Amino acid sequence: MxxxxxxxxxxxxxxxxxxxxxxxxxDKSISHRALMFGALAVGETAITGLLEGEDVLRTAAAMRLLGAEVTRLGPGEWRVAGRGVGGLTEPVDVLDMGNSGTAARLLCGLLAGHPIFAVMTGDASLRKRPMLRVTVPLAATGAEFWTREGGRLPLAVRGAVDPMPLDYTLPVASAQVKSACLLAGLCAPGVTRVVEREHTRDHTENMLRHFGAEVSVTDTDAGREIRVVGQPELVAAPVRVxxxxxxxxxxxxxxxxxxxxxxxxxxxxxxxxxxxxxxxxxxxxxxxxxxxxxxxxxxxxxxxxxxxxxxxxxxxxxxxxxxxxxxxxxxxxxxxxxxxxxxxxxxxxxxxxxxxxxxxxxxxxxxxxxxxxxxxxxxxxxxxxxxxxxxxxxxxxxxxxxxxxxxxxxxxxxxxxxxxxxxxxxxxxxxxxxxxxxxxxxxxxx
The missing domain is CATH 3.65.10.10 (Enolpyruvate transferase domain)
Known part of the structure; x- marks a missing residue:
C-alpha cells in the first residue's frame, strides 16, 4: 500500500x-522466526506455508541485506541459505521493517550479537512504538544503540565485537523481549538466562531446539527460566508454518x-x-x-x-x-x-x-x-x-x-x-x- x-x-x-x-x-510469529533462524543456520532451510504479508516480506528483505540467500519458490514456499551463528554481514542499506514490531525487536537481538553497524526504521506506526524495552537489556551484551527520543525508530546499532551472555528478568510479559535476549545470546559464549514471571509464547524456544540449539526451560520460584547455550552450530531444518x-x-x-x-x-x-x-x-x-x-x-x-x-x-x-x-x-x-x-x-x-x-x-x-x-x-x-x-x-x-x-x-x-x-x-x-x-x-x- x-x-x-x-x-x-x-x-x-x-x-x-x-x-x-x-x-x-x-502464523506471523513463526514466519518471522523461520526466516531469521534459517539465516543463522548452516545449510538450506526449506519453509512451507510462510505468511506472505508485508510484515514477513520485510523480514525476508532484511535477511537478504544481512547476507543470507532468501528465495521464494512459489506461494508460501521459500528457501533460506544461512550464514551460521555470528555470520551475518553488515547491510549496505537501511533495514525497513514496515509495520512489524515483532521483526524490529527480534532483529535488535540478532544485530546485538554481530560486530556490524546497521540502521533500522519502519512505517509511521512502527516509528511510534517503544524500543527501549529491548535495547536496554541488549546493551549488556556490549552492543551500542542510538534511537530517537523515547527509544523510538529510526534506530542505529553497533553490535558487540565480543558479546557477553545475558542474565535478565523480564519486567513485563513480552515474548518479543524474551526472544531478542535469547537471539543475542546465541552469539555469546556461555549461557544466556532469561526469566519471565508470566508465561509468554514459546515459539523461539521451540524453533531453537528444532534447529539444534541447547535450550532448557525450568519453572522456579522466580518464574519460568529459559537458558540457551551460546555459540551453537544451528543446522538447517525444514519448517512447516x-x-x-x-x-x-x-x-x-x-x-x-x-x-x-x-x-x-x-x-x-x-x-x-x-x-x-x-x-x-x-x-x-x-x-x-x-x-x-x-x-x-x-x-x-x-x-x-x-x-x-x-x-x-x-x-x-x-x-x-x-x-x-x-x-x-x-x-x-x-x-x-x-x-x-x-x-x-x-x-x-x-x-x-x-x-x-x-x-x-x-x-x-x-x-x-x-x-x-x-x-x-x-x-x-x-x-x-x-x-x-x-x-x-x-x-x-x-x-x-x-x-x-x-x-x-x-x-x-x-x-x-x-x-x-x-x-x-x-x-x-x-x-x-x-x-x-x-x-x-x-x-x-x-
Missing part, C-alpha cells in the same frame, strides 16, 4: 450464514456472530500459549470443536470448527493476557453481542501495540453504539444489541480494521473502517475470503 493513501471498506449483514472450509495465512491463530480469530468470530454459520478453519497452530481466546470463547458459550489434531514442526496443530452461538459475558483474568494479547479487539467485538457484561483485565500491553490498541478498541465500540469503559488497564464491555453504523479510525492497525469489519457482519447497520490497507500486513485477501464464506459482497468499498 502506498503510504498516505487510504483504503476504506464497509461491512454489512450477509444474505445468509457463513459456511465453508478455509485456511488462514501462516501452521495457520496463525490470531488470524483464525476473525473468521471464527464471524461464524459465532452470524446466525446459522458453520466454518472450519484448517491447520491452525494450537500452541497452548496462544490459545487463550479459545478458552475464553468456550467460557462465553461458543460452539468450538477441534478436529484432526496433530504435531507439525514441534507445534501442535488442528482444524477449528466454529458454529453460530449465543454468547454470554465473562470475566477474563489478567493472567490470560499473554496467550491472547492480539485477540482482545475481536474479543471486545464478540463481547458487544454477548448477553451481560464482559470485563477484560490487565491489558496494559495493548497500549504499546500498532496503536494504543486499548483506547482504539474502546473507540471502535463507542462509534458503533456499544457501551464500554476503561478502568485502569481493564476494558469493560456491556453486551446486547449492536447498532453499528459507525466510522472506525484504524490508526494503521490491521487487527482493529479486521475486528470492525467482523462487527459489521452482525450489527444492525453497516460498519465502515477508514483504512483497510494495513490488513495485508498479516492477512492478505481477508475481505475476499469472508465474502466467499458469505456467498456475496458482505465487505466492499463504501
Amino acid at each position: 502506498t503510504q498516505g493513501t487510504q483504503t476504506p471498506l464497509r461491512s454489512s449483514r450477509p444474505a445468509g450464514p457463513l459456511t465453508g472450509r478455509l485456511a488462514v495465512p501462516g 501452521p495457520g496463525d491463530p490470531s488470524s483464525a480469530a476473525f473468521p471464527i468470530a464471524a461464524a459465532l456472530l452470524v446466525p446459522g454459520s458453520r466454518v472450519v478453519v484448517e491447520g491452525v497452530g494450537l500452541n497452548p500459549l496462544r490459545t487463550g481466546l479459545l478458552t475464553t470463547l468456550r467460557e462465553m458459550g461458543a460452539s468450538l470443536e477441534i478436529e484432526n489434531a496433530r504435531v507439525e514442526g514441534g507445534e501442535p496443530v488442528g482444524d477449528i470448527v466454529a458454529s453460530f452461538s449465543a454468547l454470554r459475558g465473562v470475566d477474563v483474568p489478567p493472567g490470560r493476557a499473554p496467550s491472547m494479547i492480539d485477540e482482545y479487539p475481536v474479543l471486545a467485538v464478540l463481547a458487544a453481542f454477548a448477553t451481560g457484561t464482559t470485563r477484560m483485565r490487565g491489558l496494559a500491553e495493548l497500549r504499546v501495540k500498532e496503536s494504543d490498541r486499548l483506547a482504539a478498541t474502546a473507540a471502535l465500540l463507542t462509534a458503533n453504539g456499544v457501551r464500554c469503559t476503561i478502568e485502569g488497564d481493564d476494558l469493560i464491555v456491556e453486551g446486547g444489541a449492536v447498532p453499528g453504523g459507525g466510522l472506525v479510525e484504524t490508526h494503521m492497525d490491521h487487527r482493529l480494521a479486521m475486528s470492525a469489519l467482523v462487527m459489521g457482519l452482525a450489527s444492525a447497520a453497516p460498519v465502515t473502517v477508514d483504512d483497510a490497507g494495513f490488513i495485508d500486513t498479516s492477512f492478505p485477501g481477508f475481505a475476499a475470503l469472508l465474502n466467499r464464506l458469505a456467498g456475496g459482497e458482505a465487505i466492499s468499498p463504501p
Whole structure:
C-alpha cells in the first residue's frame, strides 16, 4: 500500500450464514522466526506455508541485506541459505521493517550479537512504538544503540565485537523481549538466562531446539527460566508454518456472530500459549470443536470448527493476557453481542501495540453504539444489541480494521473502517475470503 493513501471498506449483514472450509495465512510469529533462524543456520532451510504479508516480506528483505540467500519458490514456499551463528554481514542499506514490531525487536537481538553497524526504521506506526524495552537489556551484551527520543525508530546499532551472555528478568510479559535476549545470546559464549514471571509464547524456544540449539526451560520460584547455550552450530531444518491463530480469530468470530454459520478453519497452530481466546470463547458459550489434531514442526496443530452461538459475558483474568494479547479487539467485538457484561483485565500491553490498541478498541465500540469503559488497564464491555453504523479510525492497525469489519457482519447497520490497507500486513485477501464464506459482497468499498 502506498503510504498516505487510504483504503476504506464497509461491512454489512450477509444474505445468509457463513459456511465453508478455509485456511488462514501462516502464523506471523513463526514466519518471522523461520526466516531469521534459517539465516543463522548452516545449510538450506526449506519453509512451507510462510505468511506472505508485508510484515514477513520485510523480514525476508532484511535477511537478504544481512547476507543470507532468501528465495521464494512459489506461494508460501521459500528457501533460506544461512550464514551460521555470528555470520551475518553488515547491510549496505537501511533495514525497513514496515509495520512489524515483532521483526524490529527480534532483529535488535540478532544485530546485538554481530560486530556490524546497521540502521533500522519502519512505517509511521512502527516509528511510534517503544524500543527501549529491548535495547536496554541488549546493551549488556556490549552492543551500542542510538534511537530517537523515547527509544523510538529510526534506530542505529553497533553490535558487540565480543558479546557477553545475558542474565535478565523480564519486567513485563513480552515474548518479543524474551526472544531478542535469547537471539543475542546465541552469539555469546556461555549461557544466556532469561526469566519471565508470566508465561509468554514459546515459539523461539521451540524453533531453537528444532534447529539444534541447547535450550532448557525450568519453572522456579522466580518464574519460568529459559537458558540457551551460546555459540551453537544451528543446522538447517525444514519448517512447516501452521495457520496463525490470531488470524483464525476473525473468521471464527464471524461464524459465532452470524446466525446459522458453520466454518472450519484448517491447520491452525494450537500452541497452548496462544490459545487463550479459545478458552475464553468456550467460557462465553461458543460452539468450538477441534478436529484432526496433530504435531507439525514441534507445534501442535488442528482444524477449528466454529458454529453460530449465543454468547454470554465473562470475566477474563489478567493472567490470560499473554496467550491472547492480539485477540482482545475481536474479543471486545464478540463481547458487544454477548448477553451481560464482559470485563477484560490487565491489558496494559495493548497500549504499546500498532496503536494504543486499548483506547482504539474502546473507540471502535463507542462509534458503533456499544457501551464500554476503561478502568485502569481493564476494558469493560456491556453486551446486547449492536447498532453499528459507525466510522472506525484504524490508526494503521490491521487487527482493529479486521475486528470492525467482523462487527459489521452482525450489527444492525453497516460498519465502515477508514483504512483497510494495513490488513495485508498479516492477512492478505481477508475481505475476499469472508465474502466467499458469505456467498456475496458482505465487505466492499463504501
